[in-house]
Each structure stands twice: as structure tokens, then as C-alpha cells.
Amino acid sequence: MRDSKKRVIWIWSSIICLGAIILVNIVFHPLNESLAKNNPKQESSALPGDTNTQQQQQQAQEQTKEEIVPPKDITPQEESYPLPLGKLIDNIPTKDNKTIYLTFDDGPGEYTKEVASILQQHGAHASFFWIGNQVTDELGKFGHQMIEQGNIIGSHTMRHDALGKENGAKQKSDLTQTAAFISSKVNHPVVYMRPPYGSVNKETREVSKELGEYIMFWQVDSLDWSLAHNPEKILANIKNGGVKPGSIILMHERKQTVEMLPKVIEYLQGKGYTLAALPSHPIQKETKQK
Template sequence: MRIGLVLLSLLLAAGCGEARSSAVPSPSSKSHHAFRVGGQFDAQVFGSRLAARQHGWPGPRMPVAPPPRNIDCRQLKCVALTFDDGPGDNTGHVLDTLAAHRARATFFMLGQMVTDGTRDFVRRMVSEGHELGNHSWDHPSLVGLSEGALRRELQRTQDVVQQVAGVRMHVMRPPYGSTNHEVEAMAKEEGLAQIMWDVDTLDWRDRNPGLVAKRSAEAKPGDIVLMHDIHPTTVEALPRLLDELDRKKFTYVTVSELIGSLTPGKAYHNG
């Protein structure tokens, strides 16, 4: 208890202006229970939450993911819908449409896109059972980067997503699908399996909702479908393609649900 109080005093001294404006409770306040673990004051929990507030991120509450599902893709027609390059202004509409179809997906996010304006989308993804994936910090081709630059691209994105949503990601998609032995080794070091794709909707090139829906609907059981949640035309195509996949009796799963046990560094796709 004495150690916790000392750490508390140091933390408040370091960020006293923010602490006052955020009304961070003291150990003697009635809300002190928010920083208790097993009935004891936990200085580490208090410190991490204070640091989060000082950086502008949400305070104590982190999203809670639903329990894991027991899905056998050997028996069901499974398809993994994936969305790259977000979160962006359109991500909320994508989440709304997926929720209407009780569909789960995987979002491969750029670290620089996780901002004050989009962090709630990331938190919502977790609470609605979607999977979060690392797509680098700012979308360079990872092949040819120095070891340090490659590590920063992955680590910074890991860190910002964990800070915002409390999730440590286990899958990544290299920008442009460009990978080599160095990327594989760094992904392994960061605990990230590489996820490629089987169906490329080319929604980044052809901003045509009809084409995007048609290409997506050609998915076969076990396929991973590539889309981008940053394009309004993809948002427009999504209800149409889900209606068609519903008609074909597909089950929408995350990539981890589709593949099962994942090996960090290894590249996966259905083909």
C-alpha cells in the first residue's frame, strides 16, 4: 500500500495539470475502487490509465470482446471478409452493415489512421467480435526497408491499437502483399501471421459498387476477400454482396476463425 501511494504521488506530480482537469481519483476517494485489483490499489493500472488520458485516449474502460465462437469451417461454407487501410470516415457504415447481417470480419488497419476521430470505430470492432490486424503505420512497401524502419512500421501500429482498444494484434497484412524473408522474420518477432487474400475486389481501382459486389460474390468456401473500408463505393457495394453471400448460405468469419492455429511469420491464403 505504501509503495502504491508513493507511485501515485509521483504520477500526479508528473502530470498534475492533466490529473486535475481529468479528476483522477486519489487513493482515499470514493472512486478509488476503479484502480483496485483483487481489493488492493494497483499503481501500475493507475499509471497506465493516467498516461492514456494524458495522451488523449479513453480512460478506464476498454471494449470487451464477445466470447470465442465454436465454428467448424470444414462443415460450414466459411468466407473471411477483410478490409484494409482504415479506419476512416466510412468505417462506421461498414460496421453497421456487417451488424445487420450478423457478419464478422477482419480489419487490417494503418496505425496513422487510428486518431481521435476514428478510435471509437476500433473499439466498436472489438466489442462486436471483429478481428483487428496490423497493416503497417503508413502503408509503405515493407520489402527493402531497413530492419529498424520495418520494426517501427509494425510496432507503432501494434502499440497505438493496444493503447486505444486494449488488443494486441496477432495477424498482419503487408501493404501490396509485398513480403520477403526479412518481413517474415520481423512479423514472427512481433507475433504476427501474414494474411494474404484469394479474392481481390479491386475496389481501390474500380470505384464501381456493382463490380465490387460481383467480384466478392464469386468467393468460394475458405476464401479470404480483400476490400477497403475507406471507399464510399465499397460501403455502397457491401449490402449487395452480403445479400448474395447470404443467399449462398455463407458463414462470415474472421481470418483466425477461418484458419485456426496461426504461426507467426507464416503467410496464409486459401490457394
Template sequence: MDSSNVVYVSNDPDIQLFNAGQSSKKTVTLTFDDGPARVLPEILEILKAEKVPAVFFWQSRLLYAGRPWKRVLEEGHQIGTHSSKHSNLVKLTPAEQFRDLRTSKLKIESITGHEVKLFRPPYGQYNEHTIAAAKELGLSTILWRISSMDWELKEEPEQIIRNVIENLEDGAIILLHELPQTAEALPGLIAEIRDKGYEFTLL
């Protein structure tokens, strides 16, 4: 694993790496990509037990009325779009990018009844056309400051925790995924973040 990929650096004013809250306390934001997945109920149980809010960026192709989306909203979490089917948007034409984002936003809204305001580009890849499409649709483009690299760490959930804890800073948005190893690491991750004096906030 390349540890240099853990901390994301960008001066692009059109994307968000930190939460914008003006809290007097140190905060971080947990975000989960690539759902809704089978492990979502387990993740929600942990978040509920720990009283931690989180943001879920979903591929709209995976969202069906039977998924536990209602619970996500009822328990105080946020839902954003992670595109329709996780295509690398920079490989699409401007019109295709707009169509993808519009389709994903409308599908999530039609099922949940809640406006979608947050967008995370698949693979963290975007260009000026991605940003323009997001703005036209009223979406804020959210990346991350800290990547847990959890998708590479199926057998090493403890490394997921280390990647985050060793790079904590106030306001950081943390990238996680709806994966079994992430669910396994999550209670310990929450505990260690709290031990460092941080609270959890939404975007």
C-alpha cells in the first residue's frame, strides 16, 4: 500500500476536503462510498450504538426501494450521490457527465423523497465539466482529506484505523467504504478518534 495516497492535497476551490462547520471543538466527518451494500445494516448498527452521524455516497444503480435508506435518514445521516454506476466521469463527454449526475440525483430523490445536495466523483476523478455539471444541479463536490485505503486492506482492518488516526486534523473529511473490513474496524476507529479529542459532524 502506498501511504502517500492517504492524505489528499488540493487547492481547487470547487471541491471540499474539510467540513465547513464552525465548531469550537475539533471535528471530523466520516463518509462511506459505494453503497448501499450488504454491510450497510451492520455499519448503521455501529453508528447508532456510538451516536455518530455519517455521510453516505451512493451509486444510484444500487439503490432500490427495499434498501434501508429510510433508516439512514431517520438516524440522522446524509445521503449524497456517487454517480449512477461508478464510471470515471472524466472519460465521458460533458453531456454524458451531466446526464449521469442528473440521473443519479433524481433516482435517489425519487426513492428517498429528500433533496440530494452532495456529490462525490468516482475514484476522486473530475474535470471542469464535472464541476460545471454538479453546480448546475445544485450539488457540492466533496472529496476527502484522509483516505483510509480500506478497499486495499481486506485482511488488515487495524491498518484502516492507523491510516486515519496518524493523519487526523480538525475538519478532515474521512474516506471509507461500505466493506466488511471497514465495518470490522469501525468501532475501534470511532473510539480512537474520540480519544484524540475529536467529535463527529455532518457536511
């Protein structure tokens, strides 16, 4: 009898416990559900992934803005600089009135590394106008390093073509191809172009404007390419070439240029000039339509 009584008590206890559990579940279930419903909402507004994405997007937007309009208190070559598209630019005035621009055409090739090394040793930067079909993977990688060191690489067409003798469609195709090819090799956008032989026509201006590529000319010609047997004359040409603040100086990746480059840099720095690369963030300067 005792055993059966115990069993009855045990059974009833079990039933009551079970009932209690079910009751608790019924009472709290809707709450749980509403909590569960609320949670994803809360999470969706504070979902770590989403928030990060939003923040990243915001940061990316801010970075883009910064690229277009960077703060005013950074070095001149990093400052966004208004340049006229479709014009032949030979001088870039700067606020400090001390900046000038060495430019090297016809690379890349066997002298590229020496030129880059001499610039670095002298705390100088420069801009290089490369011929597309000379840019190997290896030179492209080196070009990327040069850019990271503060230099600029622009386009000198795919095959050193005289653009001024071509129609607009051919120029557009060449310039588009060259910029895409060089930028893929150096992993950096190409926004500057120097026409080989300085050869341009009306279409060159129009196409450059359309492509957003600035046409870079020069104010001082070192004539270095013609001075293989008289390298000293390179320095003399620069000394007598009327260098002034903002001047763009034309040189080439040549043996005699490498030979004279330290003297050229020391002379210009001795005059108080900073040798800078072309502005890394050019923006279009509005010009009157002609």
C-alpha cells in the first residue's frame, strides 16, 4: 500500500511539474517570440556586418571626397590642383613659388632604375612619360614602387606616335589603350599624357579632354636626347633655359641624362627649388570654351 501511495504521489507530482512547465512555456512563449522578432530588428539596425559596410561606404565616400578635395595643409604635390584639360600645360604655379617639375620621356628601359635611384638619393621627385609597348611586367612593378615613392607615371602613347598626324578616332583609341595598359602594369591610374615630338592637333585637345588626360608640355628643353657626346651641355641648356617657379623641364631616359642628372638636381636645388612630381590629384580647371 505504501508503495502504491508513493507512486500516486510521484505521478501527481510529475503531472503538476509538467503542467507548471507547460504553463510557464505558454505564458512566456509570446514574449520569447516577440523578443526573437525584436532581436533581428535590433540586429538589422546594429548588425555588425551591416554597420561595418555602412561605415566602410561612408569612409570610402569620405576618402573619395578627400581625393578630390584634400586638406589645404599638406605638401603641394599631394594637394589637389586645378589644371586645364585640353590645354598644353608647360608651367604649374604653386603657392610656395619654389616648385619645379623634372619630366623624363621615352622610358621605361635600361636607365629607369638609375634615374629613380638618383632622384631618391637627392630627395627629389619627378614624372615619367612611358611608351606603352615598352612596359614589361617587371618594369611595371618597378613603376608601382616609383609611384609609391612619390613619382608620377604618365602616357607617351603606345608606340611613340605623332598624334598630331592622326585623326581623332585613332588618337582616342591609342590614348585609351595606353592609359589602360600602363595603369594595369603600374597598378595606378594614368592621368597625364605627353605627346611624342610635341605633336598635337585640334583632335588631340578634344580627345584628351574627353578622356580626362592632361596634356603636359614643357617650358625648358634640356635637349638631352641629342647630347650623347656633349652631356655637359644638358646642364648648360637648363641653366640658360629660363627656369622659373612652376617650370616643367623636359628630359629623357638616356645614358647622358643619367650621367648629368646629379649635377642638374644639385644646381636646381641650389637655386632653392623643390623638385616635385606633377600633382598626384589634378582636378579639372574650368576654362572658357573657344
